[in-house]
Amino acid sequence: MSRTAVITGIGVVAPGGIGRTAFWDLLSAGRTATRRISLFEPGGFRSQVAAEVDFDPRVHGLTAQQIRRMDRAAQFAVVCTREAVAESGLDLSSMEPERLAVSIGSAVGCTMGLEEEYAVLSDDGRRWLVDHTYGVPHLYGYMVPSSLAVAVAWEVAAEGPTALISTGCTSGLDAVTHGAALIEEGTADVVLAGATDAPLSPITSACFDAIMATSPNNDDPEHASRPFDADRDGFVLGEGAAVMVLEEMSAARRRGAHVYAAVAGYASRSNAFHMTGLKPDGREMAEAITVALDRARVDASAVDYVNAHGSGTKQNDRHETAAFKRSLGDHAYQRPVSSIKSMVGHSLGAIGSIEVAACCLALERQVVPPTANLHTPDPECDLDYVPLTAREHPMDTILSVGSGFGGFQSAVVITRV
Template identity: 80%
Template sequence: MTRSVVITGIGVVAPGAVGREQFWQLLVDGRTATRTISLFDAEGFRSRIAAEVDFDPAAAGLTAREVRRMDRAAQFGVVAAREAVRDSGFGFDDVSPERIGVSVGSAVGCTMGLEEEYTVLSDNGKHWLVDHSYGVPHLYGYMVPSTLAVEVAWEVAAEGPVTLISTGCTSGLDAVNHGAQLIREGSADVVLAGATDAPLSPITSACFDAIKATSPNNSDAEHASRPFDAKRDGFVLGEGSAVLVLEEESAARARGARIYGKLAGFASRSNAFHMTGLRPDGREMAEAIRVALDKAQLDRHDIDYINAHGSGTKQNDRHETAAFKRSLGHHAYKVPVSSIKSMVGHSLGAIGSIELAACALTLDRQVVPPTANLHTADPECDLDYVPLTAREHRTNAVLSVGSGFGGFQSAAVLTKV
């Protein structure tokens, strides 16, 4: 018999909001956390804006040793994991360590730590042969992305399956699905699953500048992230983390846990088409949605809300609008759709888990977050994108989708229990 998996704890570190409740309040208020980059000197870059986390490691509970050891992405992940554990009320000391798993997603790993250390070792790029003696003791850990999962595992002394999932911008969705699968197959009883990324560095900005994917609207950073708006001109980089505590449903009920929702269905597809390009018909995403619904044993008409990838690039927004119509038929015109990237930016691999946290809170609070900055309708994006203002809405089933460079397309279905 397949074991049902539920979410019993949520931890979030997001732009404009460190903590689950602050994050939810930012969303329902429709506030944006995008601004001029302050983490490095962005002068000369095409896009000089981002959604940054106002993060004080000491205030977040990290020791000086932890701060020195961990890259910013790892710090985010550990702080989010600690909040999720507290929220769940799960007694990790009461379960065998071999039955605790961890699944963490990340698109770019410890980018900030690596770039900062290269800058020091090469003396700002002056030397091709670098002097390793100037490196921090934990430099090797920055190079190995699995370090992020290891840091989270140490928090709960997890000795079960510990995995790092890196599938570009679908990493967060895929990592949570992997964690749920560990429970379904019996490899773990409880899993910390989520993702973290802190990509706001010169190298990341240069990469997206080169392909003109990010918004150049530097004079109006607050309104630069405009998914589905006719005047959108690219996505806004972000950073952050979300971690969920996943449990088998009957065990969660037996201990009287608060259940946010059930991970009812998931599917992933590749378009095998282009590294950054998307076919306009949305066929691969539509197929992922169809299979996810089948696994959840739901009909297309059962979906009450769609949390869109909604990056704010012209091709992506048209692509997934077509995918919703292809997979849901006429129901696509009736179901509310929104993109929280309009408020917290696009944190690459982390955003999928942050969006799943928003979906779980939507089920719990029965309120649909808005798409901020959506003022001018794009005729090619003609669905109900919940512009500007959050909406009370009866919600029993939520669809969350992600689209990643390399052709990754993922869809997850969460249901109320």
């Protein structure tokens, strides 16, 4: 008997609001959460803007010991997990723990914890040989990215497969689809799947400054993220997390669960081309889309909305536009496409799961979130990118895609059930 993974609970920590309700309110209103960086002094950096989360871990129920032990990214993931499990209505304590799994994505792991500890151990960089005796007891956990997935597993007492998926900026999509695969193959009955990243630190800013990938529009942070706009000049860093409860569809129906969507099909490809560069023809992303649609048994004409990667770099937006045309044909011109990165920035590995959460909420409300700040369309990006204002639109099938450094290209199809 075939098994289908469905999403029955969503938890979100995102710029502009904590929780799925605040998150959707921001998206549907077309508001942006980008601003001058406040988590550290950004003066001297080429790009000084980001989409930050106003997050107080104590307000959201974390204990002093948890705050001491967990990096900011792990704190995001645990808060999301609590919201998702509560909404799902599952009593996880009644489950066999071996049938409960965790799949968490992250591109850069415990960046903030590592940088803060390095500053202490090296006396703010003055000592080449660091003094390990000044390190916190949990420093090893910061160095091992899987500690993020472990934090979620401990939160729900999961004893099934626990994985940290790190595939660059497609990590969030890939973690959700890995969770779906665990359901489909019968390895798990429930999976906590999603991703988290808190990369807003000097080392991250320096890295992206070096390759000039981020926007230098420091005088107007609110409008710095401009996917598909002719005047775009790079992406805006963000942070955040989203975690979803995945369970087998027939079991969810038997217990009367609210089902957002089914994870109907997915695929990943690599362009084997360049660490950060993209070919203009979008062939690998198009192939991932085609295979995801085939696995979902959905024709290209059935796609009602496309959630784009839409980072706001010139090469990505053009590459992605070509991929949509290549995979969807003429239907690419007839379907709304938008990028929520225009509002919540690019949270690296986390953004794919945040975008899946946005797709589920869009599907439920039958509203397409807009591409904010899109005032002057790039002639080479000539699809319907839903500029500025959300749009009511009937939807049964949504395609969401991601593109990551290293050449990763991923696509997922979610459908109403």
